[in-house]
Amino acid sequence: MQKKIFSYFALVDRARSPGVARKIDNTVLAAAHLGLVSKGNVFPTSRSGVIKFIVSLIKEDADIIMIRFSDLVFPVLFLVMVTHRVRGHVVIIDVPTPRIIGLKEIDATTKNKMKGLFRKIWSYCSGGWVLYPASLVIQYAAEGAWFSLGVSGKTLKIGNGIAIDDNIPLVKNVWPDDNLRLIGVAQLASWHGYDRLINALAVLKEKYGFDSVQLTLVGDGDELQKLKRLVENLGLRDQVSFTGMLRGDELDRAFCGAHIGISSLGLYRKGLNEASDLKTREYIARGLPVIGVGKDPDFEENSPFRFVVSNDDSVESLVELLYSLKGRELPCKESVRRFAEENLSLVGKLSMILGLR
CATH class of the missing domain: 3.40.50.2000 (Glycogen Phosphorylase B;)
Incomplete structure (x- = not known):
C-alpha cells in the first residue's frame, strides 16, 4: 500500500x-x-x-x-x-x-x-x-x-x-540550592511580561531582603533595551543577566542549572487568558516546572508542574510565589519530563x- x-x-x-x-x-x-x-x-x-x-x-x-x-x-x-x-x-x-x-x-x-x-x-x-x-x-x-x-x-x-528526544536534554539542577534560578527564553516582547518579574525581584529585595533569585533572560527583541534599563534602574544587575539569542550547546548550557522556566506573564496585554505557548513545552520537556498566567489546555488547574500567578500588571502574586519557593519542594526533573512525554x-x-x- x-x-x-x-x-x-x-x-x-x-x-x-x-x-x-x-x-x-x-x-x-x-x-x-x-x-x-x-x-x-x-x-x-x-x-x-x-x-x-x-x-x-x-x-x-x-x-x-x-x-x-x-x-x-x-x-x-x-x-x-x-x-x-x-x-x-x-x-x-x-x-x-x-x-x-x-x-x-x-x-x-x-x-x-x-x-x-x-x-x-x-x-x-x-x-x-x-x-x-x-x-x-x-x-x-x-x-x-x-x-x-x-x-x-x-x-x-x-x-x-x-518533539521530545535526546536533542532536548534534561537540566542538571540541584534543589534545594542557595539560589533559585529562573530562566526565560523568548523573542522579547511586551506580552512576555518579564518586566513584571523584574519588578517582583526588586520588591523581594527591598521588602524582604530576599535577593537569592537569579534570572537569566535569553533572546533579543523589541523589549530587550527596555528590560536592561529597568534592571539598571532597580539595581538588579547582580540578579538578572541577558545572554542575547542562544542556540544549540550554548542554549543547553544556559538551561543547565535552572530550576524554573518563565512562560509569558503578560497575556492580558494581548487580551488573552489562555495560551499554549511553545516555550512552556520546551521548559517542561527539559524537566523544569514553569511559572505562567491564565489557562493552558494541557495543564490541570492545580498542576504541580505549572505555578499560576495573576494575569495583570500587579506583582504581588509573583512576590508571594517566589518567596514561598525558597522553602518549597519542587517536582523532580524526571517527573516533569515524564509529564511532557505523556501529554505534550x-x-x-x-x-x-x-x-x-
Missing part, C-alpha cells in the same frame, strides 16, 4: 523565529514517525519568498497539506485551497495565534501606523471566509466570533506539541489532528 504524503507550508523568518521554525521541522518529523512521507516547505517572509511560497503551494500534490496561517497571504490562497480540495487533498490550516489577538500584535509590532492600519483592515475584511476551503482548522486558544464565523464546526482547539508530545498531537487515534 502506497504511503500518504504530508506537506507543511509556512512563511517564517528562521533567524528571527527559530522556535517556530523548529516546531515546523519537528512537525514534519512527527508526520514521518506516523508513517507518512513528509516534507517541509518553509519560505522567508520577503516578497520573493511569498511568491515562491504561493507557486510551490499551487504545484503541490500531497495527500495532506498543512499550511501555517498568515493574515497577509491567505485571501490570495482561497482559490488555491479550493483547487486542492477539488483534487481530493486534505487541507489543514494551522493558526498559531487567534486572529483576534493577532490584531493586537500588529499594534505592538508594526511601527509604521499606516501599514499597521492596512493590515488590520485587510485582516478584518478576510473574516472567517478565507478559511472556508479548509478541511480542518487548528487553534491553540479561543478565537473571536467574527473570525470563527462559518468555520467553528471544523475547528479543533488543541494544546501545542513539542508532538507525535501524539499530530496523530489527533490527522485522526490517527
Whole structure:
C-alpha cells in the first residue's frame, strides 16, 4: 500500500523565529514517525519568498497539506485551497495565534501606523471566509466570533506539541540550592511580561531582603533595551543577566542549572487568558516546572508542574510565589519530563489532528 504524503507550508523568518521554525521541522518529523512521507516547505517572509511560497503551494500534490496561517497571504490562497480540495487533498490550516489577538500584535509590532492600519483592515475584511476551503482548522486558544464565523464546526482547539528526544536534554539542577534560578527564553516582547518579574525581584529585595533569585533572560527583541534599563534602574544587575539569542550547546548550557522556566506573564496585554505557548513545552520537556498566567489546555488547574500567578500588571502574586519557593519542594526533573512525554508530545498531537487515534 502506497504511503500518504504530508506537506507543511509556512512563511517564517528562521533567524528571527527559530522556535517556530523548529516546531515546523519537528512537525514534519512527527508526520514521518506516523508513517507518512513528509516534507517541509518553509519560505522567508520577503516578497520573493511569498511568491515562491504561493507557486510551490499551487504545484503541490500531497495527500495532506498543512499550511501555517498568515493574515497577509491567505485571501490570495482561497482559490488555491479550493483547487486542492477539488483534487481530493486534505487541507489543514494551522493558526498559531487567534486572529483576534493577532490584531493586537500588529499594534505592538508594526511601527509604521499606516501599514499597521492596512493590515488590520485587510485582516478584518478576510473574516472567517478565507478559511472556508479548509478541511480542518487548528487553534491553540479561543478565537473571536467574527473570525470563527462559518468555520467553528471544523475547528479543533488543541494544546501545542513539542518533539521530545535526546536533542532536548534534561537540566542538571540541584534543589534545594542557595539560589533559585529562573530562566526565560523568548523573542522579547511586551506580552512576555518579564518586566513584571523584574519588578517582583526588586520588591523581594527591598521588602524582604530576599535577593537569592537569579534570572537569566535569553533572546533579543523589541523589549530587550527596555528590560536592561529597568534592571539598571532597580539595581538588579547582580540578579538578572541577558545572554542575547542562544542556540544549540550554548542554549543547553544556559538551561543547565535552572530550576524554573518563565512562560509569558503578560497575556492580558494581548487580551488573552489562555495560551499554549511553545516555550512552556520546551521548559517542561527539559524537566523544569514553569511559572505562567491564565489557562493552558494541557495543564490541570492545580498542576504541580505549572505555578499560576495573576494575569495583570500587579506583582504581588509573583512576590508571594517566589518567596514561598525558597522553602518549597519542587517536582523532580524526571517527573516533569515524564509529564511532557505523556501529554505534550508532538507525535501524539499530530496523530489527533490527522485522526490517527
